[in-house]
Amino acid sequence: MPTVDAIQGLEILDSRGRPTVQATATFASGARARAQVPAGASTGGAEARELRDGDPSRHNGRGCRLAAATISGEICAALANRNFPDQAALDRYLIELDGTPNKGRLGANTILATSLAFARAHAVERNLPLFRHLADAAALPPPTTLPRPTVNLFSGGKHAGGQVAIQDVLIVPMRAP
Known part of the structure; x- marks a missing residue:
């Protein structure tokens, strides 16, 4: 059962040169992994809400410094020194922490980056490739x-x-x- 040591956020640029957020998960065991979550070019009104800076003078308001600070601040504080039995438990906790139906308080981008970084770090801790770790978590047979x-x-x-x-x-x- 992995114990979260820290989660850090960082604003980066995606392959199109647009801001996005990266999360780095570090476990007490020393396992560490990163995840980036670039936004799609087209997003619908019913999709979960991203957390963006909204400053029109910087990246037309699409900056992700606020998202990175949310990961390094509130999310890290909520997860530090906690252990989660599996990926689903972490995801449920993050959704409850957000408390909105569209993930509008913490931001879908921060939640997804944190979740994927956790999954990757857990795979590192188990010395498994990510696809095997996720298959195990879903109780699926190993891919052939x-x-x-x-x-x-x-x-x-x-x-x-x-x-x-x-x-x-x-x-x-x-x-x-």
Whole structure:
């Protein structure tokens, strides 16, 4: 059962040069891992709410310093020296800590980054690849094949400024020779 030593947040830039948040989870055992959660190009009104700075002079209000500070502050204080029997227990705790139906107080980006960093650190602690750790957590049999990669050939929709009516064209290999 992992015991959280610390959770740290950091504002970083994603692959499109847009601010996002990174969380680093450190366990009492010394296991440590990071997770980043970039936002999608198109988000709907019913989706969970991200925590953004709102300062129009910096990244058009989309900065994530507040999200990083929330991870390093309130979330770290709530999780430090606590142990969680599994991923679901941590996730339930974070959702209860937020206390809103759309994760609008702490922010979906902070909750997801913290959750994924915890999962990765727990996998490190168990000396397992993440996919095996998650399969164990879901009580699934160990995977017997590798996951299939998807390759994006073409992006449209909001990803491309709305010039093309489709969002993505992907290829997925079906089998290797």
